[in-house]
Amino acid sequence: MQKTRSAMTIFVTCIMLMFIITTGCGTSGNTAKNDNPDGGKPAGTNAAEGGQTDKPAEKVTLTLMVGNTGTTLEALKVVAAEAEKKLNIAIEFDIKPDGTEGDNLVKTRLATGDMDDMLVYNSGSLLQALSPEDNFVDLSGESFMTNVLDSFKATVTANGKVFGVPVGTTNVGAILYNKKVYAELGLEIPRTWDEFMANNEKIKAAGKTAVIATYKDTWTSQLLILGDYYNVQSQNASFAADYTANKAKYATTPAALRGFEKIEDVYKKGYMNKDFLATTYDAGLKMLAEGTGVQYPMLSSALDAIYQNFPDKIDDIGVFPEPSDSADINGLTVWMPSALYLNKDSKKLDAAKKWTEYFLSPEGQKVLSAKLKASGPYVISGIDLPEDAYAGVKQMQTYFDEGKTAPALEFLSPVKGPNLENITVAVGSGINTAAQGAKDYDKDVEKQAQQLALPGW
Numbered sequence: 001m002q003k004t005r006s007a008m009t010i011f012v013t014c015i016m017l018m019f020i021i022t023t024g025c026g027t028s029g030n031t032a033k034n035d036n037p038d039g040g041k042p043a044g045t046n047a048a049e050g051g052q053t054d055k056p057a058e059k060v061t062l063t064l065m066v067g068n069t070g071t072t073l074e075a076l077k078v079v080a081a082e083a084e085k086k087l088n089i090a091i092e093f094d095i096k097p098d099g100t101e102g103d104n105l106v107k108t109r110l111a112t113g114d115m116d117d118m119l120v121y122n123s124g125s126l127l128q129a130l131s132p133e134d135n136f137v138d139l140s141g142e143s144f145m146t147n148v149l150d151s152f153k154a155t156v157t158a159n160g161k162v163f164g165v166p167v168g169t170t171n172v173g174a175i176l177y178n179k180k181v182y183a184e185l186g187l188e189i190p191r192t193w194d195e196f197m198a199n200n201e202k203i204k205a206a207g208k209t210a211v212i213a214t215y216k217d218t219w220t221s222q223l224l225i226l227g228d229y230y231n232v233q234s235q236n237a238s239f240a241a242d243y244t245a246n247k248a249k250y251a252t253t254p255a256a257l258r259g260f261e262k263i264e265d266v267y268k269k270g271y272m273n274k275d276f277l278a279t280t281y282d283a284g285l286k287m288l289a290e291g292t293g294v295q296y297p298m299l300s301s302a303l304d305a306i307y308q309n310f311p312d313k314i315d316d317i318g319v320f321p322e323p324s325d326s327a328d329i330n331g332l333t334v335w336m337p338s339a340l341y342l343n344k345d346s347k348k349l350d351a352a353k354k355w356t357e358y359f360l361s362p363e364g365q366k367v368l369s370a371k372l373k374a375s376g377p378y379v380i381s382g383i384d385l386p387e388d389a390y391a392g393v394k395q396m397q398t399y400f401d402e403g404k405t406a407p408a409l410e411f412l413s414p415v416k417g418p419n420l421e422n423i424t425v426a427v428g429s430g431i432n433t434a435a436q437g438a439k440d441y442d443k444d445v446e447k448q449a450q451q452l453a454l455p456g457w
Helices: 002-024 072-087 099-111 150-156 179-185 193-205 218-226 229-235 239-244 254-268 281-290 302-309 311-316 349-360 362-371 391-401 420-428 434-451
Strands: 060-066 089-095 118-121 164-167 171-178 209-211 293-299 317-320 332-335 338-342 405-407
Touching (some): 060 349, 072 362, 089 349, 099 218, 099 420, 118 349, 150 338, 164 349, 171 179, 171 281, 171 391, 193 209, 193 254, 193 293, 218 254, 218 293, 229 239, 229 332, 229 405, 254 420, 254 434, 281 302, 293 302, 302 311, 311 317, 317 391, 332 391, 338 349, 349 362, 420 434
Parallel strands (some): 060 089, 060 118, 209 293
Antiparallel strands (some): 118 338, 164 338, 171 293, 171 317, 171 332
């Protein structure tokens, strides 16, 4: 009996000592806060407040799939390095191709249950095609979502559930141009398509490429269509709703057909580089930076890639809206940033949520923006456009301030055909006419609309 009592005393004493030691070794500032709705391990101290975070006893490694265009990957690597120091959570990057090839890989990996713990992918209609409720974690109730703007949340929402957090800033589909060459040739920013074509003629006469085309990377062929949506909406305010309901078509809506006609125009006039079918996106950026090519229909996120590869040329690059047929219609088509999604089947969701919380914190965003400079306004409250923003981005800000912007169609409608980039290559290389391209695209969207079980299809 005495031995039993002594053993019990020793046991209780050990338990008390363990409690004292554990309490003494806890964080001296903020205490751990259980924000995990799954009821699992505590999420650690709030990284958004800059406090010390609880590290797992053993390092956790998460896998993250991301593309390699621009500097997003390199910026995420820097964030990952800082997060690893604070959270003891490492990131193993899985690089995917961009464009249709990358889309197909993502769909295949999801279908086979072989997706990474986290994925950086498009917001908007392309997300809807991935069945987000089946594949990704609903982040609606997470505290770190508080500062994400509703305008972004709407682009990663399905059935009232929010599935992604923003990676980067907004950007626009527009015409990137070399300001130095514009000045040398005495050109002014065009406000109409006729003025744009007149500029093209002067540039061509000067022995330079007027409109850079990089069809080797087929996704780049779409921009004169996609970037034209501000002009479409300005003339047909109900187009997105009618298009979604199968009541409007590209081939039968003159304002929408114009995008295909513009691609046809620049090809027929010989304004593109002669080797456009073999020219890559990176080669196009080089042409623009060096001034051998003067205008590039592209997303403003390309500014970041130019800064990475040609930092001494970045101030030479400006941005203007894709011109309409009327000087009274002049504004920018806006893309929301891509998003970070958490794989619903990941075995490490607690760690993935901790990492995401750090990523969205002011500290995490500061680390990200030091490497991934803004290509447009932010969609996280409290983070403003920095003073050292690109000159082209500052040009864009005026249109945002004046309300002369419209979301790209893919953020207003879930309908986007998977073969648009191949159809625009055919139109832009003279294989098909603009009218035929529009008809082909109208057929292309039917399959996706039916897969999404949209009414009217």
